[in-house]
Structures are given as C-alpha cells and as structure tokens.
Amino acid sequence: MQTLKLAFRNLFRNIRRTILTVMLIGLSLAALIAVDGIMRGMITLMVENVTSTISGEAQIHRVGFRENFDVDIYLENSDEIEQTLRQDSSLDSYTTRVMSGAMISSSYNVSAGLLYGVDAQRERTISKLEQALVRGEYLSGTESELLMGHTMAELLEVGLGDRIVLTLSEAGTGELAQALYRISGIVDFGMRELDDNFVFVNISAARKTLGMTDLQTHEFVLKFHDPADAENPETELFQTLNDEETEALGWLDLNREIGLIIQLTEFSSLIVGAILFLLASLGVINSMFMSIYERIYEFGVIKAIGTRPAAISNLILFEALLIALISCALGSALGYLIGLYTSNYGIGVGDMEFSGIAFDNNIFSEFHVSQFTQFPVYVILLTILAAIYPARFAARIVPSDALQRSL
C-alpha cells in the first residue's frame, strides 16, 4: 500500500513528463481503437458490397457449374430446393437465376459478356440491380427488355430503346440460339467487372432463349436473417442441401479472395497496433529511465535504509501501472469520441474499387467490446512489460554508487 502511495505521488514529481508519457500511451490506444473501428467498418462495408451487389450471402449451384458457367450444368430439382428454402426460417429471402456466356451485338459493335436471367421481383430483395439503374426502367416482366452495364453500352454505342442481339448456346442441345432484346435500362454498379460484362433480362425470357424449362435453374441466391449464418459452413441449410449433385456455399467460400483481403486487413490492423505500441513502449522505457536517473540518489538512500530490491522494482512497476491506467482512461475516452464521430459521419472514400469491390459509400467506424476491454489490457501489460527492464535496473542499484554525490 505504501509502495502504491509512493508510486502515485511520484507521478506528480515531474508532471510534464508524466503527462507526455500518458499522452504517448493514451494516444496510441486511441489510435488503435480508431484504426480498429475503421477497419471493422471497412470490412463490414466490403462484405456488404460483396453480398448485396449481386452475389448474395450464399448461392446454390449444381456441382461443377461454377468452374466454367456451363449452361448444361443446371439444377434439375429446383422445385425441391425451393421447398426447402421456403421452409427454412433462417432465410430472409432468395431468388433464382439462369446465366450463360453470350455474344452481345449492337448495330455498331460486338462484345462477349454474361447473360443473367433474373426474377425481377425477388431480385430486389437480394441484389442492388434496381439501385444500380442510372437510366431507363427496371425490369417489368416484358420478354424483350434488357438491362446493360453503362461501360458495355458505351462500347456497343447503344442507348435506351436500342436493339441488342444475344447469341448463345442452348442448354442441352448446344445449338446456337439468337434472341433480340431492347435496352430498357442502363445500370452502373461501380464495379468494372459488372459494368463491362453483364446484361440482365427476365428469367422467363432467358430460359426461353436457353431452351430451359421453368424448373431448371443455374443458381439460387440467398439472404439470411443473420449474415453470420452465411459465413458458417456448418449452417443447417448448407448441411441439408450439400450433396453429390448440389453445392450450397456462403459468400466466404464463393469469394475466397475476399476472405484473404479481410485477413490481410485484420493483419494490417495488428501491424499498426504493434508499431504503435512498440513506439509507446520505447517511450515508457525512456520515461522510466529518465525518472530513475533523476532519483538515483534517492533510490540509494531508500535502499540504504533497508528497502529490499524487490520493493524498489515494485515501485517502478506500480508507477508504470498507474501511468498505464491513466493512459487507458484517456485513450479509451479519446478513442470512443473518435469512434463516435466516424461512426456517425463516416469517412468519405468516394467511388473506389479495391480488389473488385466497390466502395461507393462512406466507411462508418464500428465499436466492438474488445476495443475497450482487450486493447486496454494489452496496453497495461505492454506498459508493465516495458517497465520491467528499468525496474530491474533500479532494483540493482548499489547504494554506495548511487550515493556517490555525498562523497
């Protein structure tokens, strides 16, 4: 208790140095909380963009379809799957799609692309197709209507109402088939891959062009009530649907590169944290040594009168602990304020595409309980760890050396 009292009072001996040390550690903690909050917000936005733009939180295909989008590899038993999906309470919504590679021709140019046949009504609950519309009208169910990416439209030199001919292989027969569509809308997802290559038509029209029946589907796209279900391969729905013929996968399995990007982002956060705390630890060591050198005569005296080396070591560690506690209070409060601001107002990133993921929104910082529990504990442990060396130094002071000034 006396050591703690002495340690506490010692903090006020050189108040400027104590404030600087507290600020160094506190600001490092605040920066770490802010960076972590922004990283979490970025990951959420990234996941949201990945899952809500077009691909959904999970998809169901026939095994082998995803390898080269072969139109012949479709789900035969889509009605059975739909029944399962309808009965699953964990699902918020789902939709069906057919798709095929196609040669897309206008009067002026031709481009290879991907045809998506979508259920216009259900698609609204799954993807951003309707929100991506920048000109014209969304799909209403008319057989000839088609939505096209704005960059493809520029390449094909077409606009609203212009005719487009799709040339593709029929499912089953492999015969070439052609169909005429009119551009009813232009879409802009902000993702080059989608805007350059994709065209969207009503699923009934696409099935007709591809020679598929109403029960034949290439893809089910799912949205869960709890997005975490989509990240867990053990989710009951996946377990039910996955078999030799059918694969049901969450977005993390469908977009492994995104998983890697998230891991990289988390690792970057860790590196930033490590650098911040390495610098703060060096500051603590420096501050503690300055404090010890200033008091070296005093340490000689208190050691001479019978203070054990361990008690002197504890004194330094208590001082470090108190500095860490004050720093944590300051850093947590500051980190909370920064987080509060960035979670309300966001950080504008403009229209940015990173690794195929569009960021067209602000990044909103996210709080997490670990920022105010784990991080301060790390700060306290690291500060004490940084103080061990100075504490050992102080404990080993030889009284006669420290008292040389009395000679």
Next chain:
Amino acid sequence: MTAVISTNKVCRYFGDEGETMVKAVDRVSIEIERGEFTAIVGPSGSGKTTLLHLIGGLDNPTSGSVELSGTNIAEMSGAVLSDFRRDNIGFIFQSYNLIPVFSAEENIEYIMLLQGVAPAERKRRVAEMLEQVGLEGLGDRRPNKLSGGQQQRVAIARAMVSHPEIILADEPTANLDSRTGIALLDLMKELNEKHKMTFVFSTHDEKIMKRAGRLIHMQDGEIESDERK
C-alpha cells in the same frame, strides 16, 4: 564493553590493479563499542565515507571483514542485507535524505512500514520521535517546506525510530550553517546518551569534532590516529 562494530584489515580498492588503482580504504581495523559517539575525521578523499559505507553494508569490501554485533555483513547480499540494515542500522546522509513526496511523518514512518510495525505503534513512535527532535507540529510538512536543519532532524528521527543498534551519519552537518550544525550534533549527542545507541559519523569540521567521544583520524585510506576523550 562489547564491540558492536569490528573491522578486520578491511580494504576497499577501486580501479584495476596498478597505478590507476585507488586504495580508498586500506587495511583498516577498528572496534567500536556499544554506545560510543565516534567521529571519523580527515580531509576530503581520506576514505571516511567509504569506511562508513563498508560498515553500513552499502558497499562490499575488496578484502577483510566487517562484523556488526558479531555478524559478518560482507557475506550478506540482496534482501538479507537489506533486512539487516533495516533492523540494525540507521543512516543519516549529508543531504537529500528524505523522500520528497512524503511528509516528515511519512518519512519517519517509512522504515517501520518496511518492518511491519502495527499502525498504532507507528503513530506513537512517530509522535515521540518528532517531539525528541523538536519538530512537533511540523510532521505533515513535506521536505521542501522544511529548512535544511529541520530536514536533518527528520533524518535523525527516521534513523532512530526503529531503535537500531548503530547510527551511521555521513557528514550530517556538511550542508548546514555552523550554528545549526552544532545544534544538530548536540541533539545527536543527547539522543546517544539517552538511548545508548552507537553513533558513528564522519566530519571534517573541527567544531563538530570537539563534541565526539572518540576521534578516528583517516588519511589516504588508513587510520592515522584513534583517540578517546
């Protein structure tokens, strides 16, 4: 009488062997008996402080032995030596004696906290010591609010409060004006006579020397003379 301090050919050399080696204390053998009021005197650099440090276990001798009440402290180290000093020796240094963030009372109490003395007993002894050194009413003051002489009185109180056998004082009056220095030494002498504690102090002040019961003169690390009054 019994020797509470006994050094036998104690040496303390600094530096490497050869011309650069400094013999701060060289083959010093002394015996100081219980209750003696002894001054170690000599010019600056004569080895007074080093000898006091050796007697107090603050430094290890290069050779020879230092026995306090029959215990060879040269063989002790770490916590054992710290505990021995805490329980058997009181120290007074020439300046910066006190813990600046503690009040006079807390400084005096500190050593009893190390000893684990009960709070009520600590309080009683602190009050008693403050009275004996003439600092009643000043116990709550921090060192920077006390004069140099008052600070040294607190140091004396701290050194004596645990009732050690030996009090070692390294030039306790060096930073005081002569009148305050003499008053302080008179106080030490009075307490020595009252409590029968063994006082050993170093000085090069002739007025102070006169108050000692025994004078050990040092020169170049050796004892030049040893006289009892």
